[in-house]
Amino acid sequence: MQLPSIALRFEGNETPGKVIELAVEAEKSGASSIWITQHLRRRDPVVLAAQILAATSRIRVGIQNLTPFINHPLTMAMTLSTLSELGEGRVAASLGIGNPLDLSKAGIVVADGPQTLERSLLAVASLTAGHATSLETSLIQAATCRLEHPAPLAIYASVLSPAQAAMARRTSVGAQLSAGLSLPYIQSCLSELGEATPVTAFTYLCSGTQQSRQSVRRKLAYLFRNDLLAENVEGAGLGIERERIRDAVAAGDLDLAQSFVPEAAAECFALSDGPGAIDTLQTMARIGIHEVAIDLGTNDGDVRAGMDLIRQARP
Amino acid sequence: MKIGIGFDGFTPMADVVHIAQQFEAAGADSLWFLQHMGYREAIVMAAAVATSTSRIGIVPAAVSPYLWHPVATAMSIASIAELAPGRVEFCISVGNLKNLGESGVEAAKPVVVMREYVEAIRVLWSGEPVRQEGLFHTLDGPRLAFTPPGRLKIHVASTGPQVLRMAGVVADGILLSGGLTTGSCREHMAFAREAAAAKGSAAGRPHVAGLIYLATGNDGAAARKTMKKKLAFLFRSPMQAANIRSSGLPIDHEAIMETVMKRQLDAAADMLPDDAVDAFAVAGTLDQCKRRLQDYLDVGIDELVLEISGDAAERLHAMKLLQFLRSV
Numbered sequence: 001m002q003l004p005s006i007a008l009r010f011e012g013n014e015t016p017g018k019v020i021e022l023a024v025e026a027e028k029s030g031a032s033s034i035w036i037t038q039h040l041r042r043r044d045p046v047v048l049a050a051q052i053l054a055a056t057s058r059i060r061v062g063i064q065n066l067t068p069f070i071n072h073p074l075t076m077a078m079t080l081s082t083l084s085e086l087g088e089g090r091v092a093a094s095l096g097i098g099n100p101l102d103l104s105k106a107g108i109v110v111a112d113g114p115q116t117l118e119r120s121l122l123a124v125a126s127l128t129a130g131h132a133t134s135l136e137t138s139l140i141q142a143a144t145c146r147l148e149h150p151a152p153l154a155i156y157a158s159v160l161s162p163a164q165a166a167m168a169r170r171t172s173v174g175a176q177l178s179a180g181l182s183l184p185y186i187q188s189c190l191s192e193l194g195e196a197t198p199v200t201a202f203t204y205l206c207s208g209t210q211q212s213r214q215s216v217r218r219k220l221a222y223l224f225r226n227d228l229l230a231e232n233v234e235g236a237g238l239g240i241e242r243e244r245i246r247d248a249v250a251a252g253d254l255d256l257a258q259s260f261v262p263e264a265a266a267e268c269f270a271l272s273d274g275p276g277a278i279d280t281l282q283t284m285a286r287i288g289i290h291e292v293a294i295d296l297g298t299n300d301g302d303v304r305a306g307m308d309l310i311r312q313a314r315p
Numbered sequence: 316m317k318i319g320i321g322f323d324g325f326t327p328m329a330d331v332v333h334i335a336q337q338f339e340a341a342g343a344d345s346l347w348f349l350q351h352m353g354y355r356e357a358i359v360m361a362a363a364v365a366t367s368t369s370r371i372g373i374v375p376a377a378v379s380p381y382l383w384h385p386v387a388t389a390m391s392i393a394s395i396a397e398l399a400p401g402r403v404e405f406c407i408s409v410g411n412l413k414n415l416g417e418s419g420v421e422a423a424k425p426v427v428v429m430r431e432y433v434e435a436i437r438v439l440w441s442g443e444p445v446r447q448e449g450l451f452h453t454l455d456g457p458r459l460a461f462t463p464p465g466r467l468k469i470h471v472a473s474t475g476p477q478v479l480r481m482a483g484v485v486a487d488g489i490l491l492s493g494g495l496t497t498g499s500c501r502e503h504m505a506f507a508r509e510a511a512a513a514k515g516s517a518a519g520r521p522h523v524a525g526l527i528y529l530a531t532g533n534d535g536a537a538a539r540k541t542m543k544k545k546l547a548f549l550f551r552s553p554m555q556a557a558n559i560r561s562s563g564l565p566i567d568h569e570a571i572m573e574t575v576m577k578r579q580l581d582a583a584a585d586m587l588p589d590d591a592v593d594a595f596a597v598a599g600t601l602d603q604c605k606r607r608l609q610d611y612l613d614v615g616i617d618e619l620v621l622e623i624s625g626d627a628a629e630r631l632h633a634m635k636l637l638q639f640l641r642s643v
Contacts (some may be wrong), residue, residue, distance in 0.1 A: 012460075015397070016394075016398050040386050040457060041457060041459050041460045042390065042459075042460050043390065043393075043394045043397070043461060044358070044390045044391040044394040046358055046359060046391065047358065047362040047391060047394035047395050048394065050359055050362035050363045050366060051362065051366050051398060053363075054363065054366040054367060055366075070384045070386070070387050071384070071387065072382050072418060072420075074352060074353070074382070075356070075382050078352075078353065078355070078356040079356045079358065079359055081355075081356075082328065082355045082359040082360065083359050085327065085328045086359060086363050102457070104455065105454070105456050106384060106386045106452075106455075106457050107452055107454050135419065140418070140419035140420070141419050142419055143417065143418050143419030143420075145352075145353065145418055147353055147354075148353050149324075149325075149354065149355055
């Protein structure tokens, strides 16, 4: 039975104490990685990563979705290289365009997103590998940078579309598929990747209780505020009014946003726990996904379900 | 007077954590992690040390508003403050102009940009949304989903008179640049303190921390040679011109800047006269260092931050100076 490795994902909501408790348990249970997402208002994933590295000994720690629209490629390379040195090779990172809504609140208009991301990916990979690197993006003109103490690490591109998957292949980095993608949409992204590309897929875990379904719908609502996910949402054929979700999230009304996400969305865009979960993971392995990073949720039942799944999938 | 230890990003991470723990055990008050472009990153250093110490103050420092977005910075510092409640402060600076230029960033109008940065970060830490039509950053209502425990102090590091005057009014304190002559230290303190007094700053007199470059070891001559290299690296900045002039020494600043930017640090160090070590820093045997430290103590700095050059053993050797500083 071929299964992908199972990783955990944090989104900066958890207190430092909770992060350590879950990270240590995940390592003991056999998880391959812990990924922490950069959200523009929550806890800094870099700080949490340093904390996890100090408390664990084997597990890989990744920073997910650093955006070049907030982070200069040189500062990203400095941060990641220093973290990699601290973690003695246990560190990975992904770069993504970021969420246009959050970025606009931070005063940033996303222009030439794909090109800026591609050039930034190449620059960060080059800098952390120890090369003097020239860079020009929509944000930066004619920069030449170098790290004095480079420490290489695995770099991924955050992928929300087949076009971004093709970019991951062009730039020779790993691919990190966003949470909230339907399985058919994941397959269309994978078709753009080469066989050698490392692939991590993010997913929300729905343990099947009403509370868990509500929690997943809320997370999907928050995720679907992102215009870059429009094609994925519309392709599912569930009649989801994504623009109303985006407007509700922008207005800070998550309850309203959640009401636009139907119950069926939890089945379509998340991993359902139960007898079918292992089958789904097998399918994911078969189509080319090497690692699945699950978002545990906040209630105890979901956390237990996630840890059980990690143990079941342990090689 | 408080005693701090500075880390400049040149030290391997394993040594950073070990040295930090040793200085905490020896009674130092604070650890300052200075951001230098292209070197080890201050937020990571501070976070790693915050998790492995229990008492000592933690200050990520010299973070430039031109390279680090205020929302990301507010997140980072607040996150470290959660790890080490009551121990974290923060320090910003413009950054080295030549390195910023290499990074494709023009550091225009630093007085306004630094002030706006301090103001935005304070609002973000309060949990309120920020609306700011700034010169360098425009913020349209972002807010943090969590807030740091307690009020975090913000310091400003600069060699510019106008920035120091702004800091005296807006910030909680200033950090005097490393490698200053004692004359420059007095002058820079006066810029901040006089501005604070003139404005009747509600916070009172700004705290003054002074970064002191220090190198010591059993071989005093070797320590002084190490220091010349350190000073050459510092003098890559055009903002050091007035400080260099204040020493009265014959130093070709332009030639040093050009040589450092070519990354020929040994050659740049050779351009400095031997007297430069005593004019701008503290270096040599322990006795030589004690004499020179006394000069800096006489300036009236509130917090002496020792940035110690050399390997881990030389840094720990310098720990003996802590006892001297505590005794005076």
